[in-house]
Amino acid sequence: MDERSAGGMVPVNTSVAHPARVYNVWLGGKDHYPADQEAARLAAAANPKIVPAVRANRAFLGRAVRQLAGEAGIRQFLDIGTGIPAADNTHEVAQRVDPGARVVYVDNDPIVLAHARALLVSTEQGATDYVEADLRDVDRILTAARETLDLSQPVALMLVAVLQYVPDADDPHGLARRLLDALAPGSHIVLSHPAADIGAEEVAASMRVYNDRAAEHAGATPRTHAEVTRFFDGAELLDPGVVQLPEWRPDPAGGTSPGELPMWCGVGRKP
Structure with a gap:
């Protein structure tokens, strides 16, 4: 079944799962379809740590943005694979630190576009924009971001929980490097990725369940610590390096750690 996105122009295939909508299920949102609900439910049944990992991933994004907008003085953010807007989106976190922060979001799901137009509203001093593009289309992303x-x-x-949707055949490390190479010295890369070497059997089982129900070109590939670390080639890793989600500069008031979760994350600075 196809539905139309806002504006009636772009078909939305609701019969197969899409990463942004499945992620929305795990976050407890309402913007998804039965195919997304089924994929989310079965994947979480195969690996019960998915839901706490997804929520810890969202918390990591917030901590990283606060760190960069605050201590590092970053005022521009290019958020690729943004997903359906939820609480504490990148622009909201950044603009609390500096209302003049500017953010460009990128995703390839028309449902995300429809919500982005309505919900990703900037401060008067800053700016937000949305680009409908695939991560693989680096030139299109950079051209649009320059606006x-x-x-x-x-x-x-x-690049938060997005590179797993790029198979090795499409050179995800090369894509990340091309994006970083196009940015000025002092830029940062913020990245998280499902782990192939934490709870490996459960992760593999959940990925199989998800991939069987995902849209074409939307399958997921977990990667090892070494493979995730390679995404930071050309950057200087900030302490504490590539670690599990709860271990990256935890908020002292954040409560009890959820324990071992099957995702790696890190932040690096381009010299």
Whole structure:
């Protein structure tokens, strides 16, 4: 079944699962279809740590954005694979620190576009924009981003829980490097990724369940600590390096750690 996105132009295939909508299920949102609900339910049954990992991933994004907008003084963010808007989106966190922060979101699901137009509203001093594009289309992303961001000044490149949807055959490490290479010195890369070497059997089982129900070109690939660390080639890793989600600069008031979760994360600075 196809439905139409806002504006009636782009078909939305609701019969197969899409990453942004499945993620929305796990976050407790309402913007998804039965195919997404089934994929989310079965994947979480195969690996019960998925839901706490997804929520810890959202918390990591917030901590990283606060860190970069605050201590590092970053005022521009390129958030690729943004997903359906939820609480504490990148622009909201950044603009609390500096209302003049500028953010460009990128995703390839028309449902995300429909929500982004309505919900990703900037402060008067800052700016937000949305680009409908696939992560693989680096040139399109950079061209569109230049309409809002000054790429001659530092930018935070946000690749949070998105690179798993790029198979090895499409060279995800090369894509990340091309994006970082296009940014000014002092830019940062913020990245998280499902782990192939934490709870490996459960992760593999949940990925199989999800991939069997996902849209074409939307299958997921977990990667090892070494493979995730390679995404930071060309950048200087900030302490504490590539670690599990709860271990990246935890909020002292954040409560009890959820324990071992099957995702790696890190932040690096382009020298």
